[in-house]
Amino acid sequence: MAVSSRLPSQPAARGLLRRTPPRILPVERAPRRLALGVRAVSGGPGPGGSPVPRRSPAPADAAAVAPTSAPSSAASAIDFLTLCHRLKTTKRKGWINHSIKGPESIADHMYRMALMALIAGDLPAVDRERCIKIAIVHDIAEAIVGDITPSDGIPKAEKSRREQAALDEMCEVLGGGPIADEIKELWEEYENNSSIEANLVKDFDKVEMILQALEYEKEHGKVLDEFFLSTAGKFQTEIGKSWAAEVNARRKEGCGKQK
Template sequence: MSGDFSKMIEFMTLIGQLKRVQRTGWVRSNITRPESVADHMYRMAILAFLVDPASGLDKDRCIKLALVHDMAESMVGDIAPSDGISKEEKHKKEEAAMGYISSLVESSVGREIYCLWKEYEDQSSAEAAYVKDLDKFEMILQAYEYEQLEDKPKCLEEFFASTKGKFQTDQVKQWVESLESVRSNPKTS
């Protein structure tokens, strides 16, 4: 039993590490207080609650996918495209991390965590595609918030540009349009 508990503590500690891993894009953009990976995953999970009931998507599955999609970053960090690591190498590192992380919990829970991560990585379901859209949307929403907080309108355009034409789901496409409209037409006081 103590061995199982020590594994559980290691699991919890690794997951807790996500609160201290800052999102690379914000660090490189010199954001004053950049969000952590855990911050990002939390808001994605909350956004998943908002899935349109008419979409036929499994809301609980979307929430779970949002909660595990970046879990490997507790071990490998937030690897950005500009880091010079190939997609294949990044995937290999994250897959090894997820194998280890999922081995620290009861086997059925570990399998579920690993399978959810793999589903997201492979984009093998409609829920995974929706959560991928949430991932990109949460990033541009955060960029907009940083622009507002730092009083530098449109200073983070590169993040918006990187997502142009990449959204797949109607609901998130509507959110993006609304966000772009708000961003383009700021209220005047």
């Protein structure tokens, strides 16, 4: 087929030279930053119908947002801690009565009990943090009354009365307030054996004692049957029974090796 060599007509040529105007895209504007002290809460409509940010109202009184309870003063805190120093230096009388050289202190005993509560893991319906707190304070009154043991011949009710009075005195030294109240509550909970946490810490108290007895038997070549007999059958929780059984099993194993 022949191809025409003629150029297109003038109007058609002009049409070919037309260009489509470029498309202008809308420019996105960055969101306007709010001034300090302005919340992104809309008030009435502003220009163009957009909401106008409204400033947060300043509190009428700064004291209204201040903590409701102030911590103990530095002087009261140091006085209390100085009193607690006696827990580090007072030796447990049960070991003294058995002529153990360099026996553990009251604080030593409470510290390992707190570790027991820490490593016991998560137990159903048990507040582990509360167990740790109870372990730390359960013998705290002994900073004043000392370590009263059954060999002292003091009735249990009288022992409890003395320790309660000592605890009240220590909390007064601390300056009272919510922390002192919590210490009293934790101590009374343990004393009355009134919670699952108290049950568990009571067991830790016995486990720690027989474990220490086993260690002293090995270190000093002594037989400390009294401590094992006094705790036998008195554990309240499964973990207490399990740990006590492990200590007793190791003791029997050690006795077998010595023979």
